[in-house]
Amino acid sequence: MICPNKAQIRVDLRTMGDLAHN
Incomplete structure (x- = not known):
């Protein structure tokens, strides 16, 4: 489950990292 x-x-x-880096 976890x-x-x-x-x-x-x-x-x-x-999120990709979007921020982009």
């Missing part, structure tokens, strides 16, 4: 949640959060952080 695995999927953690993975999704990591993806969100990466997306």
Whole structure:
């Protein structure tokens, strides 16, 4: 249960980082 949640959060952080970096 926590695995999927953690993975999704990591993806969100990466997306935010990409947008900020862009």
